[in-house]
Amino acid sequence: MDTDEEENNDWDRSLESDMLETEGSSTDRATSKSQRVILHFDLDCFYAQVEMIRNPALRTKPLGIQQKYIIVTCNYVAREQGVNKLMSVTDAVEKCPQLVLVKGEDLTHYREMSYKVTELLMSYCPLVERLGFDENFMDVTEMVERRLKETCISDLSFNGHIYKHESMAVDEENVRLAVGSVIAAEMRQAIFSTLGLTGCAGIASSKLLAKLVSGTFKPNQQTTLLPYSTAELMSSLTGLIKVPGIGYKTREKLKALGLISVRDLQLYPLPDLVREFGEVTAKKIQNLSCGIDDSPVTPAGPPQSLSDEDSFKRISTLEEVQKKIEELLISLTERMHKDGRQPHTFRLTIRRYTVTNRWFSRESRQCPIPNHTGLKITCGSSEAVPQLLALSVKLFHKMVDTREPFHLTLLNVCFSNLQAKGSSKSSITSFFTQKCPTTTRMTSQHQVEPDICEPAVNSQFTQPDVLHKEDKTWISMKPIKHTWLSPTRELQTQPPFINSNSPRPPVLEHSQDTSMNTTESCLSSVPEKTLRSRLPPGVDPEVFKLLPEHIQMELISSFQSEDSTQLNYGPTATSSEDADPADHFTLAFKQPEPCESALNYNRNSLSHNHELSKTLPSTRSTMELNSGQDSHDIPPATQSDVPANVDPYVFSQLPADVQRELLTEWRGQKPVLKIPSKHSHKTSNTRDKKSAGKGSQCNNILKYFKPN
C-alpha cells in the first residue's frame, strides 16, 4: 500500500476547517463533514457479461467462462443452478449439464471492455483507480462539493440502499454521502447505457469501506455506508482475510498470534503487533481492521506492464519452451504495438512443478531491451519476436540448467518500464515518461485543477465504442486534464452498442429491498482488562465503554500512535515533530485549526456540467426506480434545522427517534447560509513515482499529442 501520505493531514485539515467555517461553529471536530466521498464500482460477473454482450443469445442460458479446467466466473442463470466461481469444469457440468462454456483464456475482450469502463468513469472525474479488470474506485469529493453548491439540500435523497439503516432521511451529517449515492447511480446508469454492463456500487468515506459495502446487495444495486455503521460493517466480516489488504500470509501470521476475528485484531496491543510486522504494517492492518483507511484514490493511467502467460501440465524440453515463448511473444508484442509505448525491460517467468507448494514457485529473470528491438516492437516489425526470443533463451538458461531434467507448468513474458514512443532525453516526450519534477500527483491529497471536469474538446477517448486500431491509446490518454472529459454531447448521442446486432440492454430492475434491519445500539463489550491496557491514563474505561463502538475503535486506534497521543493529550505528551501521516483519524479528535479556505475557493466559475441527469437522458428513470423507499415521517434534516450550538456529530450519534424529535422542535428556526467551500492549491510533491508525467504541468505540451 501507500507509504507516502505526508499530505493527507493537510488535506483533511483544510477540509475540516472549511467545514467549520461554513458551520460558523467554534469547537469540535465535526468529522463527518470533512470526509471524502469514495465510490467503489464492481461489475457483475464481468467476463460473463462481456460474453453475453458479444453473443446475446447466451443471456438466457447458464453460462460459464472457462480457463483451462476452471470456471472462473459464470452468469446468474448458472449461479441459480449451483455453479460458482472457481469451480472445476467437471463439478460445474455435473451440477448443471446444460451449462454453456465459453473459453476465457484470451483476455483481450475483457481487457478492452475493462478500460472502457475506467475511461467512462474518468470522463466524469479523473480520480479513478482500477482494481483488477472489473472494479474501480472513484474519489468524488470535489464533485460532491460542487453539486452541493448547486443543489438544494432539501431536494436531496439517497439513491439505493443504506447499510443497516431504515430511514432514507438526509440530514446534515450525510449530505455528502447522499450526493455520492446519486452520482454513483448516475455512473452506473452511464456504464449501462453506453456499455451495456451492470454492476454494484458502494458509497463511503474511504476505499476500504466503499469496497466492503458495495457487495451488500447484489447484483446491480448500490449501498451507502453511513459513518456510524462502520463498526457493524467491520464486525460483519467473517474472518480477517475478508479485510482487503489482509491476505493469506498475513492471516496465517495473525493466526499464530491467536488472532482470528476482526475484533481480535482491533483489540490486540499495537506494540505486540509492531514486533511481528513492523510499525508501518502493524498500524496499517490494525487500522484496516477498525475500518480506517486513508489511502488515496490513485488514478490508473495506462498499465505499467503488459504480460502474457500460459499454464500447462508439463513442458520439459528446450524446444517446447521456445515454441511456447514464441507464441506468447507474438501476442504480447502485438499488444505492445497497439499500446504504442516502447518497453525497456523484458522479464521471463517460469513456474516449476513441485509436489508440495505447486503454486508458490515462480521465478523470473529480467533484462533491459536493447533500443533497436524496443523500436521494432513499437513499430510492429516482425523482427522483434526472434530478437526477444533470443533474449528469452538467455534468461531461461539463467534459471534452468537444461542438462538436468526439468518440469515447468507455466511460462510468462512481460514488458515493463514502458515509455512513450520516440522518447529520448532530448525529446519533448521525455516530459511524459520520466519524472517531471513539477508535476503533482493526481490524488485526493493533491487536489486537481478546477477545470478538470469541464466539458471539453473532442477526443477519441470519449467515444468508448470506437476502437481505432491505430490509436496510440495511452499517449492520447495521458493528458488527463485535456482529454478526459465530462459527459458531452458526443457521449450522449453515442449509440449504446457497437454492434447493431446487440440488443438494447434490458431495463434496469432495482429490486430495492426496503426491509432493512433496525440498527441496534452499538455499545460494545470490550473486556475490561484489555481496555485498561490500551487506554491512556486519565481515560475512564467505564466512560469509554459507553461510547459507540465505532468511536471506541477510532479512539483505540488514535491512542496507539505516539503522535496521536500528542494530539489527544496535548503537546506535553510527546515531542514528536512528525505527525503520523497514516493516522488521519486522530485529527478528527483534535481541536480544529483556524480556517483559511474560503479565500481559496473561487473555482467553478466556468464549470457548468452540474446536473448529470440533464446530460444523460436515461438517468432519470434510474432515479425514479431507485426512490422506492421513502415516506419518512420527517423531511430530511438540513443544516438550518440544527441550531449552531448543537454539535452535528453528537447529534448524529443520538438514537434516530431522538434525532427526529429534536428536529421537529428545531424546524422553522433561523436558516443558516450554506456555502460549502474547499481548498485549492496543489501541494508541492515529494515522491511521485507512479504518475510521473501525468500531472497537470504537462498539459500544455501534451496537447500536441492529441489526435485531431
Added chain:
DNA sequence: AAGCAATAG
C-alpha cells in the same frame, strides 16, 4: 535495476 513477496480480481 533486479528479483521476489504479497495482494488483488
Added chain:
DNA sequence: GGTTCTATTGCTT
C-alpha cells in the same frame, strides 16, 4: 489457499 491470467506495490539486494 492460491486452480487462471493477469496486474500492482513494496521490500531487499
